[in-house]
Amino acid sequence: MTSVFSVTSVSYSYPGATSAALADVSLQVAPGSFHTLLGPNGSGKSTLLRVVLGELGPASGSVSYLGRPMASWRRRDVAQRVAFVPQSEPLAFPLTVRALVEMGRYPHVGVLGRPGPDDEDAIEKAMRLAGVLEFADRSVTNLSGGERQRARIARALAQEPDVLVLDEPTAALDLHFEMETFELLRMLVTDSGLTVVVATHNLNLAARYASELMLLAEGRVRASGPPDAVLRHDILEDVYRWPVVVLPHPGPGPDAGAPQIIPLSRRP
């Protein structure tokens, strides 16, 4: 089966930076898989997402989507299949949640088209799934950080994508909505066959929800594979420079046995 994303020994440096943001990174994303990118601040997670999605052109190496070089795709064709939820999005002008979510239909409707009933359905469904229906007509600028983030997730769902990519989607969310978000992502993968790629700092949720993990450190791949292979205490202590213990999730539920990380005090 063709990989959704195929990244082969990619390197990237930001203009003027002294060290590489990414060095020799390779990644295969299979259809219907749930990937997480992990790593300390500045380890290259966001940069890797931007390279994978074609926003940044790699200095060396190659990125392809469905077997074709990313750069050769028309933007609209990609946007009909791949949706991205950015970490933040400062708005210069007030905008209602509904108007923001409606933008997710642009790749399907186009420059001159008029949204039809299908588009309306997709917008309603996306808002319901992301839990933003009750404040659909409020201005995004008046929402809390968490509500804004859910509005952005709704916009991505309105694209009706095959692939959903999220950059630290739950950083601004409380425990309830963080869990809701990961449950939603799992449902999208298992019920609708979506491919999900998430950059996150939450190692414990990554261990429970993702099938494939990649741990980045200083722009390089430190470990990748299933949770047990990546979330080992020796690797984590080395990458995060902090003592941890790794315990199995006690259950109940489907995540019982997944490795869970507990950071220790520096002086036990």
Added chain:
Amino acid sequence: MLRLVVLGAVLVITCALALSIGPVRIPIEEVIRALRGDASGSAQTIVTGLRAPRILMAALVGAGLAVSGTVFQALLRNPLAEPYILGISSGAAVGAVAALVFGITATSVIALPMLAFLGAVLAMTIVLAMAGARGRGLDTRILLLSGVVIGAFFNSIILLIINFADVETFRAAMLWIMGSFAGSSRESVLVVGAYVVPTLIGLTLLARPLNLLSVGEQSAFHLGVDVRRFKLLLYVVTSLVVGVCVAGAGAIGFVGLVVPHALRLVGGSDHRWLLPGSALCGAAFMVAADTIARVAVAPAELPVGVVTALIGVPVFLWLLLRHEELA
């Protein structure tokens, strides 16, 4: 849609009043007769010969500058962006004055707007390069600062150039700095209209991708907009509109600031409403401002740029305070 119809009606009424009001007051019934071509001699001359070209020019330039302001604000995600404040109008004025003074052309329909266009592009390139020079993304404060400074610089260049001019050209060049519709003729209206009307219609059709761009370049990219090409297109097209408007009537400020802001308060930030609304409202605003310029100190005339600045500067300051709060 209803709101646009209302704005259209406001524009028609404003134009009718502007045709009627002036040093010689002409009743509306007489204005209507003159537009049909069967008014008495002097009223006919004043309405269709003098006032109509001037009002049409004001409407075209007002529409062009207001839409340009709206597009710049979306492009730069900054409600304070405006061709005059960014120094782009002054750059265009340098091009126009240079064409006039050095006799490159007084009549050509191509050379004058094109030189103004090149001046606009030059100014914009400098301002954007300044604002983007320090790291990633545009620094809003540097953007506005360098716009104002570049504007002042280009105004000095104009003063320098017109030292080489004869008295008649000197007067015409001064008008360019201040902005005026006094010199509008049937021909100049046709030239400006031929550039501005199709471009504004084209821009209005790009409302949806412009909505995405106004939210953020990264989001627009991931929602299927070829951001680099789209931005380049918008910069070129708006520079052309600004260049042509400045070539037609001089550097008139703040229209592109006041009009889109008022419309956002009334009907929100959706460019499907904002772009056609800016064209209609900008036209009405400029026709009204020019009418005030004609009658306020009659029999003398104010430069119309003075009127728009008297209205625009307080709005700018108010927006500046609110913008800082948001940021």
